[in-house]
Amino acid sequence: xxxxxxxxxxxxxxxxxxxxxxxxxxxxxxxxxxxxxxxxxxxxxxxxxxxxxxxxxxxxxxxxxxxxxxxxxxxxxxxxxxxxxxxxxxxxxxxxxxxxxxxxxxxxxxxxxxxxxxxxxxxxxxxxxxxxxxxxxxxxxxxxxxxxxxxxxxxxxxxxxxxxxxxxxxxxxxxxxxxxxxxxxxxx
Amino acid sequence: xxxxxxxxxxxxxxxxxxxxxxxxxxxxxxxxxxxxxxxxxxxxxxxxxxxxxxxxxxxxxxxxxxxxxxxxxxxxxxxxxxxxxxxxxxxxxxxxxxxxxxxxxxxxxxxxxxxxxxxxxxxxxxxxxxxxxxxxxxxxxxxxxxxxxxxxxxxxxxxxxxxxxxxxxxxxxxxxxxxxxxxxxxxxxxxxxxxxxxxxxxxxxxxxxxxxxxxxxxxxxxxxxxxxxxxxxxxxxxxxxxxxxxxxxxxxxxxxxxxxxxxxxxxxxxxxxxxxxxxxxxxxxxxxxxxxxxxxxxxxxxxxxxxxxxxxxxxxxxxxxxxxxxxxxxxxxxxxxxxxxxxxxxxxxxxxxxxxxxxxxxxxxxxxxxxxxxxxxxxxxxxxxxxxxxxxxxxxxxxxxxxxxxxxxxxxxxxxxxxxxxxxxxxxxxxxxxxxxxxxxxxxxxxxxxxxxxxxxxxxxxxxxxxxxxxxxxxxxxxxxxxxxxxxxxxxxxxxxxxxxxxxxxxxxxxxxxxxxxxxxxxxxxxxxxxxxxxxxxxxxxxxxxxxxxxxxxxxxx
Numbered sequence: 001x002x003x004x005x006x007x008x009x010x011x012x013x014x015x016x017x018x019x020x021x022x023x024x025x026x027x028x029x030x031x032x033x034x035x036x037x038x039x040x041x042x043x044x045x046x047x048x049x050x051x052x053x054x055x056x057x058x059x060x061x062x063x064x065x066x067x068x069x070x071x072x073x074x075x076x077x078x079x080x081x082x083x084x085x086x087x088x089x090x091x092x093x094x095x096x097x098x099x100x101x102x103x104x105x106x107x108x109x110x111x112x113x114x115x116x117x118x119x120x121x122x123x124x125x126x127x128x129x130x131x132x133x134x135x136x137x138x139x140x141x142x143x144x145x146x147x148x149x150x151x152x153x154x155x156x157x158x159x160x161x162x163x164x165x166x167x168x169x170x171x172x173x174x175x176x177x178x179x180x181x182x183x184x185x186x187x188x
Numbered sequence: 189x190x191x192x193x194x195x196x197x198x199x200x201x202x203x204x205x206x207x208x209x210x211x212x213x214x215x216x217x218x219x220x221x222x223x224x225x226x227x228x229x230x231x232x233x234x235x236x237x238x239x240x241x242x243x244x245x246x247x248x249x250x251x252x253x254x255x256x257x258x259x260x261x262x263x264x265x266x267x268x269x270x271x272x273x274x275x276x277x278x279x280x281x282x283x284x285x286x287x288x289x290x291x292x293x294x295x296x297x298x299x300x301x302x303x304x305x306x307x308x309x310x311x312x313x314x315x316x317x318x319x320x321x322x323x324x325x326x327x328x329x330x331x332x333x334x335x336x337x338x339x340x341x342x343x344x345x346x347x348x349x350x351x352x353x354x355x356x357x358x359x360x361x362x363x364x365x366x367x368x369x370x371x372x373x374x375x376x377x378x379x380x381x382x383x384x385x386x387x388x389x390x391x392x393x394x395x396x397x398x399x400x401x402x403x404x405x406x407x408x409x410x411x412x413x414x415x416x417x418x419x420x421x422x423x424x425x426x427x428x429x430x431x432x433x434x435x436x437x438x439x440x441x442x443x444x445x446x447x448x449x450x451x452x453x454x455x456x457x458x459x460x461x462x463x464x465x466x467x468x469x470x471x472x473x474x475x476x477x478x479x480x481x482x483x484x485x486x487x488x489x490x491x492x493x494x495x496x497x498x499x500x501x502x503x504x505x506x507x508x509x510x511x512x513x514x515x516x517x518x519x520x521x522x523x524x525x526x527x528x529x530x531x532x533x534x535x536x537x538x539x540x541x542x543x544x545x546x547x548x549x550x551x552x553x554x555x556x557x558x559x560x561x562x563x564x565x566x567x568x569x570x571x572x573x574x575x576x577x578x579x580x581x582x583x584x585x586x587x588x589x590x591x592x593x594x595x596x597x598x599x600x601x602x603x604x605x606x607x608x609x610x611x612x613x614x615x616x617x618x619x620x621x622x623x624x625x626x627x628x629x630x631x632x633x634x635x636x637x638x639x640x641x642x643x644x645x646x647x648x649x650x651x652x653x654x655x656x657x658x659x660x661x662x663x664x665x666x667x668x669x670x671x672x673x674x675x676x677x678x679x680x681x682x683x684x685x686x687x688x689x690x691x692x693x694x695x696x697x698x699x700x701x702x703x704x705x706x707x708x709x710x711x712x713x714x715x716x717x718x719x720x721x722x723x724x725x726x727x728x729x730x731x732x733x734x735x736x737x738x739x740x741x742x743x744x745x746x
Contacts, residue, residue: 084720111419122237138272142338145323148213154320155220155312156349160308 013039212322276331284328292321298454299612305567363450378430384423435467438496448516457558496525535624546613582654
């Protein structure tokens with residue numbers, strides 16, 4: 001039963017991932033990405049990592065993909081011209097795909113692990129309390145550093161997207177010349 | 189969860205051990221608060237606060253270093269793990285801490301010059317530089333993959349922003365996008381490697397399995413017990429690939445020229461010195477702790493990478509005319525020399541000191557060169573910072589003798605000319621490679637030095653012997669009527685009573701009046717101290733070349 005479910009979820013995840021990459025329509029691609037994430041969440045449920053599954057659906061499917069869709073609709077992207085392979089990029093694609101297949105085969109043959117007896121599987125990732133405890137004790141420092149990461153990212157959004165006209169001592173005329181294309185793009 | 193358990197787990201969170209990093213973070217926040225609180229007119233003082241704060245921190249860090257080598261302050265934590273094994277405070281970590289603090293300080297100084305000439309938000313730049321600096325310092329002491337990855341991502345996200353900071357320049361935005369994509373790819377490789385290692389070391393069917401496979405010590409124990417595991421080897425190779433993206437080693441150097449060219453010059457300096465040194469700090473930690481049992485795999489991989497990097501970096505730099513691309517690709521060849529040192533250190537650990545000495549020399553010489561580049565970079569046009577050609581330096585010795593001297597000393601040190609620190613760095617690395625019997629790699633490296641002298645001296649020749657007038661024909665800038673070196677000289681010499689400013693300065697003022705309003709006001713107050721700082725750097729390059737003294741002893745004795 002579990003194996004069948006795993007096959008189903010894994011197949012869906014692969015198919016939708018392919019769809020996300022290959023679809024020429026941006027909205028379809030984003031929706032395929034959403035379904036791919038839901039399938040992966042299903043696999044997490046099969047592994048009894050319920051918390052991860054819930055977080056994946058909440059954070060990615062709920063917030064991130066919704067944001068993608070908003071932006072795509074805001075920009076009104078309808079049809080992206082299909083990517084054409086030619087010359088060197090086709091060759092690179094073939095070589096890359098060959099290497100990928102070789103890598104997967106190598107891992108599947110040489111790196112195979114025996115499946116564990118059920119009793120030995122550690123019950124990680126099921127418990128919100130365990131996560132919270134680890135975050136506030138063992139991993140306190142990375143959590144704090146993460147805060148600074150988000151701060152830097154937020155500053156980046158401000159710096160890269162805000163109109164900089166009211167920059168104090170700036171003479172009003174000169175920045176407008178340089179920054180006009182960027183600000184116009186931002187206004188759109 | 190009982191109170192005692194919580195207390196025990198929180199007990200090893202010794203914030204005092206990472207006081208410098210915490211202070212840097214607080215300084216970054218303070219800058220943002222100051223921007224909100226202070227009136228507009230006082231905003232000019234904020235970069236000064238950043239620089240002064242970092243200088244004080246650097247002095248305190250060095251003082252806590254020197255005082256009785258232990259007992260007080262940070263020294264008390266040497267050799268211990270804090271934060272539940274996330275951090276391990278070692279001698280190497282202390283060196284890299286000082287290194288990164290000095291790097292972010294110098295980047296801030298260059299940032300004042302570069303941003304002073306443009307209409308861009310300022311405070312955010314310094315804040316991000318400080319956050320990156322703190323994360324780099326944590327990175328150099330990490331002892332756990334979670335800490336390593338989080339610190340590395342903080343650094344990388346900061347760089348995504350800094351690289352595209354001159355957002356009115358298409359080249360800067362292009363560089364930001366390229367860095368974002370390659371950076372995401374490298375993070376992906378690194379993460380995939382970490383996951384494989386964690387997964388395989390947590391498998392209860394294998395000997396020595398551990399449920400804390402992210403911890404370098406535990407991972408080392410597991411790898412020692414399973415010397416020939418395929419999945420573990422795969423994980424190690426993937427982690428090394430991710431790190432090699434950061435240091436720009438050969439197959440992963442693809443992003444270097446474009447990103448170095450498009451990024452603002454101070455950020456290029458940060459990438460060239462800070463990001464590269466971070467890669468080597470991680471590499472040294474990993475190959476000497478976690479991956480030590482797999483030396484049989486790591487040594488051949490790194491040997492091949494070092495040889496390819498040396499050959500590629502030097503050959504690719506030969507054909508460059510843009511100075512930022514040139515210094516980026518020559519930085520690839522420096523990564524090759526450093527990789528040679530890392531390979532040698534796997535045979536005898538004394539070579540770690542040689543690598544660190546080389547990094548220190550590279551820091552001093554690079555910032556001397558980047559400082560001159562920043563001072564001479566034009567600001568008349570969106571892409572001007574990215575288009576700095578070798579021809580622009582023609583006749584620098586006549587218009588700006590002092591800057592030309594600093595440039596020549598910096599380039600000479602990067603090329604490895606005898607009395608300078610770069611030569612001693614290369615010598616130490618070659619000696620340790622010789623002791624490790626890496627004759628093949630050594631031959632490649634010596635050839636690389638010869639080639640590198642050629643392209644560095646092309647630059648030196650342009651600066652010393654080029655004719656200022658000849659350059660204007662080839663200068664690609666849109667409204668460059670006069671050679672840029674002379675123009676920028678006027679910008680630098682805009683302060684009273686420095687050089688007998690030639691007629692260029694008047695022409696310059698007529699040429700770009702807009703720019704001069706914003707530029708010279710900052711130029712007057714900023715250029716003299718920056719020139720002093722550059723002079724100090726050049727003096728340090730010469731000084732450490734002649735005399736390594738206590739620093740050399742400290743680094744090379746182990």
